[in-house]
Amino acid sequence: MKIVVLIKEVPDTWGDRRLNSETGLLDRAGAEPVVDEINERALEVALTYADAQTGTEIVALAIGPASVPTSLRKALGMGADSAVHVLDDALVGADITLTAQVIAAAIKRIGFDLVIAGNVSTDGGGSAIPSMVAELLGVPGATYLNAVEITVDAVTGRRETEAGSFGVKAALPAVISITEALPDARFPNFKGIMAAKKKPFETLSLGDLDITPTEESRSIVLNVTQRPARTAGTVITDEGDAGQQLADFLAKNQLI
Amino acid sequence: MTEFATDSILVLVEVSPSGAVLPSAAGLIGAAAAIGSPVALVVAAPGAGPAAAKAAGEFGATQVLVAERPDAATSLLVPTVDSLAAAAALVSPQAVLLSHSVQGRDVAARFAARTGSALAVDAVGISRDDEGPVVHHSVYGGSYLVDSAASSGAIVLTVRQGAIEARAAATKPTIETLEVPASGMRDVDIVDFEEVVVASSRPELRGAKTVVSGGRGLGSAEKFALVEELADVLGAAVGASRAAVDAGYVPQSHQVGQTGVTVAPQLYIALGISGAIQHRAGMQTAKTIVAINKDANAPIFEIADFGIVGDLFAVVPQLVSAIQSKRK
Known part of the structure; x- marks a missing residue:
């Protein structure tokens, strides 16, 4: 079984995430780039399967700027067998559709039985990539799985939506995305980090994937405005009447 | 045509x-x-x-x-x-x-x-x-x-x-x-389906005018009932921090924040929520924010319009009765 795990580098949610108001692009100086936590859980799903099934090959795939190899090295340290990085200046400001086209082309080149992604990133929050990639690869896409079981020829799981709870099954090859209901990822240990240095690491350009981006049908940013930061209001320490004072505050502001 | x-x-x-x-x-x-x-x-x-x-x-x-x-x-x-x-x-x-x-x-x-x-x-x-x-x-x-x-x-x-x-x-x-030509694209099979049963008369979290959320400070699933009590007095939806969800006080569908629901109500009341940046990302565009927390250094106070440093198990019951008496 060959499993491709999608890794996205995102600004750390603990940092100050900023957008450049001129370009509409992420200001990378604002917060430390890290592997999005949900991707580590996705990798854990693959590693858990590989622990039980010998002959499983796990490839970590990411697209993004020159800082991305650090994130991919972490995935290798956790136990992925190899890593692929798509790096190309033409991808700066790529919209979701182009991003999905590039990821799908890279997966086709790598080859796969199963693609595992996180359900939603902490920065874009679109959760579109897994389904777009599934469509472009022509395979089933079982997204938002809260529970996953992988067998040699199928993947089953549960998916909660606004309509209800679905039991789902997809024959392989397939794409899945998992939610944070899945277990926390293991930590890379010293042995894993040392071994990671010797694992195959491939860097691809758009030329390698036969993709030439066009300006047609692209989602473009017209305008970015920063909302003024919230400021603290009144803070009181309870001296026995804080509940009453709060009720007065709510009444004065017509909130009750 | x-x-x-x-x-x-x-x-x-x-x-x-x-x-x-x-x-x-x-x-x-x-x-x-x-x-x-x-x-x-x-x-x-x-x-x-x-x-x-x-x-x-x-x-x-x-x-x-x-x-x-x-x-x-x-x-x-x-x-x-x-x-x-x-x-x-x-x-x-x-x-x-x-x-x-x-x-x-x-x-x-x-x-x-x-x-x-x-x-x-x-x-x-x-x-x-x-x-x-x-x-x-x-x-x-x-x-x-x-x-x-x-x-x-x-x-x-x-x-x-x-x-x-x-x-x-x-x-x-x-x-x-509409006549639909089938694409023949391979798809996921639906094996079973359970419809969502709305057991509560409370409003949906998304789009609610008022939201009362509870965090780890509630201490247990039983004590989380205090959040629901205040929500019902205010006709509010019930939310929670990821910490409260991870601790099993309430289902994940109540989670407000980075990886949960984003809300923008008229009034957001945070009970026992420290206000980690991931939680704030899901509620900081609320019109009015109220926070009650025993830790005076909790970051939630940085964005609260009205904050109370105190024991929520003392403050909230008093608040509930004060609201009820104002309505009489």
Whole structure:
């Protein structure tokens, strides 16, 4: 079984995430780039399967700027067998559709039985990539799985939506995305980090994937405005009447 | 054959496998009507189409396309994506609107990938300028407002649930059956389905005017009842921090924040929530924020309009009785 795990580098949610108001692009100086936590859980799903099934090959795939190899090295340290990085200046400001086209082309080149992604990133929050990639690869896409079981020829799981709870099954090859209901990822240990240095690491350009981006049908940013930061209001320490004072505050502001 | 207006906005009305129209349709059709002529698409199992089409009319769609698919209840996404592709080819809309629900995101993603369309996600509004539809987004927990558009072609967008207040007047729509060529795309099978049972009379978290949320400071699932008690006095929805969800006090569907629901109510009351940046990302655009926490250094106080440092088990009961006596 060959499993491709999608890794996205995102600004750390603990940092100050900023957008450049001129370009509409992420200001990378604002917060430390890290592997999005949900991707580590996705990798854990693959590693858990590989622990039980010998002959499983796990490839970590990411697209993004020159800082991305650090994130991919972490995935290798956790136990992925190899890593692929798509790096190309033409991808700066790529919209979701182009991003999905590039990821799908890279997966086709790598080859796969199963693609595992996180359900939603902490920065874009679109959760579109897994389904777009599934469509472009022509395979089933079982997204938002809260529970996953992988067998040699199928993947089953549960998916909660606004309509209800679905039991789902997809024959392989397939794409899945998992939610944070899945277990926390293991930590890379010293042995894993040392071994990671010797694992195959491939860097691809758009030329390698036969993709030439066009300006047609692209989602473009017209305008970015920063909302003024919230400021603290009144803070009181309870001296026995804080509940009453709060009720007065709510009444004065017509909130009750 | 029916004519479609040049300013047609195609709206996918989400229908559950049991044939129920989901409430997100009201805001989608409301948003579409504000910038063009809303054409609704209903994809349902055979026999379920007319009732769903009527419901779409009540939300203000003037034209409804109905695709009845025998596999609508057994195949997860492809019947809907195929129907949307057929509808878009027929209508040639300026924009395609879907809910930013789990199902809506997936259908939008597959449709945009199949047609090579520009995709805009998690929109909080849509307007129009000289060149066509403009999509509004609230990014990084509302820290930034971003406007986007398609460089050419119709834009496909998912709309955040509860973000649109506009509603279109109910109509008696013209209903047309849509012929859908099957793409033959491999899909996920639906093995079983359990409809959501709304056990509570409380409002939906998304779109609620008032939200009362509890965090780790509640201490246990039993004591979380205090959050529900205050919520019921205020007619509020119940939210929670990730810490409270991870501790098992409430189901994940109540989670407010980075990886949960984003809310923007008139009043947000945070009980025993420290206010980690990931939580704030889901609620900081609330009009008024109230926080009660025993830790004076909790970051939630940095954004609270009214903060109380104290024991919530003392303050909240007093608040509840004070509200009740003000109402007498």
